[in-house]
Amino acid sequence: MGTVLTLVLWVSLVVLLLGTVIRLVRISLHPVERSIVITPAPKTRWGVLWFFVVETVFFRTLLKGSLGTWLFGWLFHVCLLLMFLVHLRYLSPTPNSLTLWLMPHSALIASGLIVGLAGLLVRRLTIDRLRYISTLSDYLHLVLLLFIAVGGVTMARLGSVNVYEVTVFVQHVMSGQWADLTFNWVLATHVVGAGLVMCLYPFSKLFHGPLSWFNPTRSQTRRIRS
Amino acid sequence: MTIQRDASAHIKPHAASPEVQESLGFPSEKIDNWHDKAIELLGEKVQSSRALKLAMDACMKCGACTDKCHYYLGTQDPNNMPVARQELMRSVYKRHYTFTGKYMPWLVGAKELDETMLDRWYTYFHQCSQCRRCSVYCPVGIDTSEVSMAGRDILASVGLGQKYANQIINKANTKGNNLGLPGPALADTLAGLEEDVFEETGIPVRFPLDQHGADILLVTPSADFFAEPQVDGLIGYAKVLHQAGLSWTLSTAASEAANFGLFVGSRSHTQQLGMKIRDAAKALGVKRLVFGECGHAWRVAQNHLSELVGGFDFLDDNYPKPQHIAEVTHELLTSGAIELDATRNAHRRLTFHDSCNVARASSLGSTPNGQFTVPRALLKASCDHFFDMAEHTTKQTTFCCGGGGGLLTDELLELRIKGAKPRMDALKAVVEQHGVTDLVAMCAICKSQFATVFPEYGYAFDQVLSLHQVVGDALVMTPAA
Incomplete structure (x- = not known):
């Protein structure tokens, strides 16, 4: 199992990194035909940067557009970030202090992650406007993420995984070495699911965050009379 | 407010006359190879416009725009939801220019530009006043007007120009x-x-x-x-x-x-x-x-x-x-x-x-x-x-x-x-x-x-x-x- 998962993680990491770089380079090379900034807009580059900082941290536009989607979407993204930080524990035998501080709260973070995703899925299923615009992939993205999150929670609740063994495994993988791992169905599906998301991320709508930074409706400055 | 499918599907502008079309350098009537020409133009337009490329790629279907368009609020026709209006073009773009759209169209909602879709383009790209209110609420800043503008230009270029606007330009x-x-x-x-x-x-x-x-x-x-x-x-x-x-x-x-x-x-x-x-x-x-x-x-x-x-x-x-x-x-x-x-x-x-x-x-x-x-x-x-x-x-x-x-x-x-x-x-x-x-x-x-x-x-x-x-x-x- 270790060999297969090592391969999965290597391929996923390469696809994620290369895909992200390719996607960013390609969109940045796409020409901006004309000024289409939505006004009022910042008049300086720093103003635009600040807009994106606020936007990235608080999802301000989404809050303005849909409170329900914002609530579940923001919860999901924040918990995903925190869960990523928790997972840094597997990278080193001595986790950083932030990870150490977050680790006792991982159940709460996982709950937030699942509630956020479930909320987004329920909205998509129950609101006719959202159902109308949704394709199979829109549902599957959410289901896949939920599947990974539930798998993680299951492992934590059952205590069926040897954390020390996983830490050694991840460190081997990250240092480019093949590594062994005791077979565990839940862990295997959790890792394969995560690998699938990493592969999908640069080539699907999941990449919406980085792409939004390049949108001329937002990244251009306001033209103002001097 | 619940959606009412095709509630405004019957509303569409008159087509431009052959004389007006020609005066603007467009074909006088719908050309025989309209499908290939439209797909080719769509590719060119997306390639030459970052805003359009993002409209094709960056939408996560969050639905924040769905109840912001005055035409949707007035007609309840779901195709007047900005995301659905974009999707008319996006689904065709995916079908012809993306891997998943070419090989797994059922997964991502990719669609062919057939007569029905062409008619929907003509109808709903002319039910967008390009006011950009939806863009204000879009978390990724997609500009639906760029989609409807590109759509109209493609339509005119295959011989399906709109009478009112093209006559006025003339x-x-x-x-x-x-x-x-x-x-x-x-x-x-x-x-x-x-x-x-x-x-x-x-x-x-x-x-x-x-x-x-x-x-x-x-x-x-x-x-x-x-x-x-x-x-x-x-x-x-x-x-x-x-x-x-x-x-x-x-x-x-x-x-x-x-x-x-x-x-x-x-x-x-x-x-x-x-x-x-x-x-x-x-x-x-x-x-x-x-x-x-x-x-x-x-x-x-x-x-x-x-x-x-x-x-x-x-x-x-x-x-x-x-x-x-x-x-x-x-x-x-x-x-x-x-x-x-x-x-x-x-x-x-x-x-x-x-x-x-x-x-x-x-x-x-x-x-x-x-x-x-x-x-x-x-x-x-x-x-x-x-x-x-x-x-x-x-x-x-x-x-x-x-x-x-x-x-x-x-x-x-x-x-x-x-x-x-x-x-x-x-x-x-x-x-x-x-x-x-x-x-x-x-x-x-x-x-x-x-x-x-x-x-x-x-x-x-x-x-x-x-x-x-x-x-x-x-x-x-x-x-x-």
């Missing part, structure tokens, strides 16, 4: 204005206005035409020459410029500020129409270029014109870029060059409709948010009774009048009436709460649209006023000016 190209008003008729109209204003005020306010050596070229939408209430706005501009002692002129060759090239997504036609203005300004030797009350004309003038026509290096260094008449009037007011007496509009209780292209695509004056504060400052100086409509219906989140973006045509009247509903609901609230008597607008299309749909909502057609009509009525005029 008239503007050949006659100088959207109405096809010839020079002598324009001169006669302006002479009549001079008489009217003299009769009303006893002051010889002039409406100069093609006056070489004038300081200012005023380029205004041709509706200002004859339609109500636009013409009252033109009278207002003339009164202000007269009272301020400014030398100005109109132009026969550039007797149109509107630029329908934008609506049909054609850079070349936008450029061609813009060039007429530049050429006229240069030929007349003016020092300043001022635009009248026209929303999208101002968007083009402020954002695109310089780049399209090669700049205005011949203008005065103090006024190197086109100005808006509201900016000019506001500057004159704040500098004390003109005086407004609000008591002259004491019989009016006003509200203001922010036009989309001014509110969301432009600025006015030299202060932030000037596009909102300048017209309101002029109105408040002209009338003591001013009441804004609900916040989510004004300023950046203003609702479209329902007739913008090249849709101000009779065969779309049902759509226009339904699309005006969100604005009418907001108006009704201030009418009931504050006794508002008139709605003021500063866009020729908005004014025509409201004058047409007001009776459908229980108002008189003349309850819409031009901004400069109100200003002109409040202007303190002196014979010596």
Whole structure:
């Protein structure tokens, strides 16, 4: 199992990194035909940067557009970030202090992650406007993420995984070495699911965050009379 | 509000005639290889426009835009939800230009551009007034107007142009204005206005035409020459410029500020129409270029014109870029060059409709948010009774009048009436709460649209006023000016 998962993680990491770089380079090379900034807009580059900082941290536009989607979407993204930080524990035998501080709260973070995703899925299923615009992939993205999150929670609740063994495994993988791992169905599906998301991320709508930074409706400055 | 599938599927504009199509360089009728040509053009357009590429790639279907379009709110047709309108193009793009769309179309909703889809393109890309209200709420900033503009251009390029917009572009190209008003008729109209204003005020306010050596070229939408209430706005501009002692002129060759090239997504036609203005300004030797009350004309003038026509290096260094008449009037007011007496509009209780292209695509004056504060400052100086409509219906989140973006045509009247509903609901609230008597607008299309749909909502057609009509009525005029 270790060999297969090592391969999965290597391929996923390469696809994620290369895909992200390719996607960013390609969109940045796409020409901006004309000024289409939505006004009022910042008049300086720093103003635009600040807009994106606020936007990235608080999802301000989404809050303005849909409170329900914002609530579940923001919860999901924040918990995903925190869960990523928790997972840094597997990278080193001595986790950083932030990870150490977050680790006792991982159940709460996982709950937030699942509630956020479930909320987004329920909205998509129950609101006719959202159902109308949704394709199979829109549902599957959410289901896949939920599947990974539930798998993680299951492992934590059952205590069926040897954390020390996983830490050694991840460190081997990250240092480019093949590594062994005791077979565990839940862990295997959790890792394969995560690998699938990493592969999908640069080539699907999941990449919406980085792409939004390049949108001329937002990244251009306001033209103002001097 | 629940969706009603295909509720507005029957509303579509008339097709452009073969003559008009050809005059604009488009095929006279639907071409045989329309599918391949459309797909090829779609690829080219996405490749050459980052905004369009992002519209194809970055939407996560969050649904934040779904209840923001006035046409969706008015018709409940789900294809008028901005994301669904984009999806009409996105699904075809995915089918032909993405891996998943080519090999797993069922997974991502990729669709072929067949006759049915082509008909939907024609229908729903002409049910978007390109007002960009949806973009304000889009977390990734997708601009649906870029999609509908590209869609319309592709449609015209395979022989399916829209009659109203393309006919107007043709008239503007050949006659100088959207109405096809010839020079002598324009001169006669302006002479009549001079008489009217003299009769009303006893002051010889002039409406100069093609006056070489004038300081200012005023380029205004041709509706200002004859339609109500636009013409009252033109009278207002003339009164202000007269009272301020400014030398100005109109132009026969550039007797149109509107630029329908934008609506049909054609850079070349936008450029061609813009060039007429530049050429006229240069030929007349003016020092300043001022635009009248026209929303999208101002968007083009402020954002695109310089780049399209090669700049205005011949203008005065103090006024190197086109100005808006509201900016000019506001500057004159704040500098004390003109005086407004609000008591002259004491019989009016006003509200203001922010036009989309001014509110969301432009600025006015030299202060932030000037596009909102300048017209309101002029109105408040002209009338003591001013009441804004609900916040989510004004300023950046203003609702479209329902007739913008090249849709101000009779065969779309049902759509226009339904699309005006969100604005009418907001108006009704201030009418009931504050006794508002008139709605003021500063866009020729908005004014025509409201004058047409007001009776459908229980108002008189003349309850819409031009901004400069109100200003002109409040202007303190002196014979010596």
